[in-house]
Amino acid sequence: MNDVVVRALRDDEFRAAHTLFRAALHAGPATDEQWERVRGVYQPGRALGAFDEHLIGTARSTDAELVVPGGTRLPMAAVTGVGVRADRTRRGVLTALMRHQLTEFAERGVTAAVLYATEGVIYGRFGYGIASRMRDCTVYRERARLRPGVPEGGEVELLTVDEAERRLPDVYARIPLRPGMMTRTERWWPGMFSHLRQSEGNVVTVVHHGTDGPDGFAVYRVDRDSGMSGTMNVIDLHYADASAFAGLWRFLLSVDLVGEITVRNRGLDEPLELLFTDPRACETRTVADESWLRLVDVEAALTARTWHGEPVVLEVTDPVLENNTGRYRVGPDGVERTDSAPDACLDVDALSMVYAGGWRPSALVAAGRIGAADTVTAERLDELTRTRYAPWCGTFF
Numbered sequence: 001m002n003d004v005v006v007r008a009l010r011d012d013e014f015r016a017a018h019t020l021f022r023a024a025l026h027a028g029p030a031t032d033e034q035w036e037r038v039r040g041v042y043q044p045g046r047a048l049g050a051f052d053e054h055l056i057g058t059a060r061s062t063d064a065e066l067v068v069p070g071g072t073r074l075p076m077a078a079v080t081g082v083g084v085r086a087d088r089t090r091r092g093v094l095t096a097l098m099r100h101q102l103t104e105f106a107e108r109g110v111t112a113a114v115l116y117a118t119e120g121v122i123y124g125r126f127g128y129g130i131a132s133r134m135r136d137c138t139v140y141r142e143r144a145r146l147r148p149g150v151p152e153g154g155e156v157e158l159l160t161v162d163e164a165e166r167r168l169p170d171v172y173a174r175i176p177l178r179p180g181m182m183t184r185t186e187r188w189w190p191g192m193f194s195h196l197r198q199s200e201g202n203v204v205t206v207v208h209h210g211t212d213g214p215d216g217f218a219v220y221r222v223d224r225d226s227g228m229s230g231t232m233n234v235i236d237l238h239y240a241d242a243s244a245f246a247g248l249w250r251f252l253l254s255v256d257l258v259g260e261i262t263v264r265n266r267g268l269d270e271p272l273e274l275l276f277t278d279p280r281a282c283e284t285r286t287v288a289d290e291s292w293l294r295l296v297d298v299e300a301a302l303t304a305r306t307w308h309g310e311p312v313v314l315e316v317t318d319p320v321l322e323n324n325t326g327r328y329r330v331g332p333d334g335v336e337r338t339d340s341a342p343d344a345c346l347d348v349d350a351l352s353m354v355y356a357g358g359w360r361p362s363a364l365v366a367a368g369r370i371g372a373a374d375t376v377t378a379e380r381l382d383e384l385t386r387t388r389y390a391p392w393c394g395t396f397f
């Protein structure tokens with residue numbers, strides 16, 4: 001690759017970067033009105049451009065916080081907007097962008113970077129691994145009878161899109177975040193509402209009210225062709241507890257002129273089918289990777305989460321951020337760098353996969369992604385990383 005320079009973009013270059021990114025996804029430029037709505041997602045200083053004589057590639061991030069097992073929130077970079085001009089791909093432009101971005105994250109004290117990937121082959125080489133998985137489900141409304149014992153839930157209130165734009169950030173902020181979830185900042189919401197406003201059809205938001213006030217919400221649109229019954233597409237759904245979960249589903253199932261309800265990008269352990277007398281009223285259509293995690297500061301990230309069982313010495317290799325390479329003694333009593341012989345050896349992408357509990361380390365041992373001496377070590381690793389919940393991000397960016 002000859003003479004490609006990567007640098008932070010000036011604010012007046014954001015729109016060109018947005019146009020480049022959209023073109024990489026085969027979309028035309030944003031209209032002036034669309035740009036006005038989404039320009040706020042560009043955080044000054046956090047958008048990069050790669051240049052030869054032109055802007056040929058871009059990647060950006062926004063600051064947020066990531067919740068890790070045990071509940072600690074880590075400084076996180078939400079990476080998105082990655083694209084390279086079609087006539088400049090496969091000559092190292094993304095590699096230059098990723099190296100620049102990760103180095104800058106490390107210098108700035110970011111502990112973890114997270115992204116959603118368009119393709120599975122792109123990001124592993126930069127140390128990202130699949131941290132969480134998600135499923136898409138269809139609920140067949142006729143068959144979806146709620147079991148006795150499902151919580152009643154509270155009242156729901158219908159909001160216009162304008163009201164939702166004002167109120168949803170506060171409702172989300174009241175919801176306890178599980179491991180893998182992130183804060184939604186004022187940089188995230190404009191993208192969401194720009195998407196909703198561009199959406200064809202009537203986007204509906206409902207807020208659920210529990211005993212202590214708003215504790216959940218759902219955003220949906222019903223697509224109805226010529227027939228009487230349409231398909232409800234649930235675009236966003238979050239809740240604080242089992243009562244709000246059940247209350248929101250009671251409402252969604254009560255909406256008239258709906259035959260099927262599709263919910264996308266849900267956590268794998270969300271017990272939706274368990275609400276119904278016929279669990280097959282909820283059909284899982286696909287399971288796919290959700291968030292990709294990259295531990296930027298391995299020692300800080302390891303220190304931040306809770307661990308179980310006996311300490312284990314991990315030998316971590318990081319080909320991009322070489323300060324991370326080394327041995328760490330990891331256990332419930334703490335984390336320290338060590339010279340002791342390792343129990344297991346792994347690259348930073350594999351560490352990122354098991355970090356939040358989305359994969360059992362023994363599965364990565366079986367796949368040759370973690371080198372461990374024997375099955376006893378693999379079992380110790382499984383115990384070490386045990387988590388109560390399957391990690392789930394639930395916030396697309």
Ligand SMILES: CC(=O)SCCNC(=O)CCNC(=O)[C@H](O)C(C)(C)COP(=O)(O)OP(=O)(O)OC[C@H]1O[C@@H](n2cnc3c(N)ncnc32)[C@H](O)[C@@H]1OP(=O)(O)O
Nearest residue numbers: 024080081082083084089090091092093094095115117118
């Ligand atoms: C978080 C997000 O924003 S996800 C959105 C990602 N963007 C897109 O999918 C838009 C369309 N695609 C693109 O713009 C580009 O193809 C990108 C950004 C995916 C890759 O950019 P490039 O500049 O071509 O990547 P670069 O040349 O640095 O590739 C590095 C390596 O990854 C490989 N690679 C990169 N992208 C791909 C891909 N899509 N498929 C297969 N291999 C790939 C390259 O072959 C290369 O491998 P090598 O070192 O063994 O030769």
